[in-house]
Amino acid sequence: MAEALNPPFDEITAGAAAGPASGKRYLLDEQVGFLLRQASQRHTAIFAARMIEDLTPTQWAALARLKERGPCSQNLLGRLTAMDAATIKGVVDRLVARGLAETRSDPQDSRRLTIALTRAGGELVGRATPAAQEITQTTLAPLSASERRTIVRLLGKLK
């Protein structure tokens, strides 16, 4: 391993920049943002491996929310699934292209596009739910039951 030849070459510089005198040390591996990105990546990989019909996490979120809540406007669906207007549009377009959702214009407000599950979409939610539960369990597998409850609670505060 040639990389092992490179020592942490500026311990001195780093020490001077973030040593005891200037405040706290900065270690990338302890930063919550870096850890969040890695945990999300691992979840995404588990999701891709186990979800049926090549649904992506955002597509599944939109389908699950539509099943929970019934039809709603495109932008509201975005807010309910933590996607901005540009992102939810792409997700809805792909769901419509696959025949899982359909759009109709709102007679009360012609700016609005109402999104609803099709029959195929509703049935897919039923078939995919066990996979989604398994994905959650696999993602949390490294944690004990009480740690699982704790991280869900703490992530809920961070959202």
Added chain:
Amino acid sequence: MAEALNPPFDEITAGAAAGPASGKRYLLDEQVGFLLRQASQRHTAIFAARMIEDLTPTQWAALARLKERGPCSQNLLGRLTAMDAATIKGVVDRLVARGLAETRSDPQDSRRLTIALTRAGGELVGRATPAAQEITQTTLAPLSASERRTIVRLLGKLK
């Protein structure tokens, strides 16, 4: 709010699909993947608002790691910052274009591209570190000191 007119229309269907008889309920808002995505989004927004010089989270991770570890090959830098080969290439390309990093070929292994901070890159790491610390603190602001330690520990197990 026209959307409020839509009740959770298929409580019965959902109840039949995931009710007490079939196992657990599935509520999107309790799924760790959905919560991770939202926490990451919040962190990304805080990062974009507070980091200097328009550094992105991945660019900062690469710079911070190069400062910690010294020069290394492009693919190894990717592994050390949780990016695959395709992603780290784009990040390194943008750092090189901005004069923050430079590449040279490895005489021992001509496949390898060694990535190193430039002087400007090293100085930028020093200037940006206080912002990075502030970003971490702001992201964790909704949590108590002990909750902060807990979530960092639990996320470390999930990565």
Added chain:
DNA sequence: GCGGATTTGTTAGTATGCAAATAATCTCGC
């Protein structure tokens, strides 16, 4: 030293995710 397996880097394609700009429509104060 030869050849298969591995590693390294690149490219192309798909899907998020956000910002900013635009256009159409609606709401509300007056």
Added chain:
DNA sequence: GCGAGATTATTTGCATACTAACAAATCCGC
């Protein structure tokens, strides 16, 4: 009823992230 401001949807551009396929170079068993 009218006009300012807000909301809804769309489009474009940039930056992540991943997969898959590929070429070049190295390593390692024999």
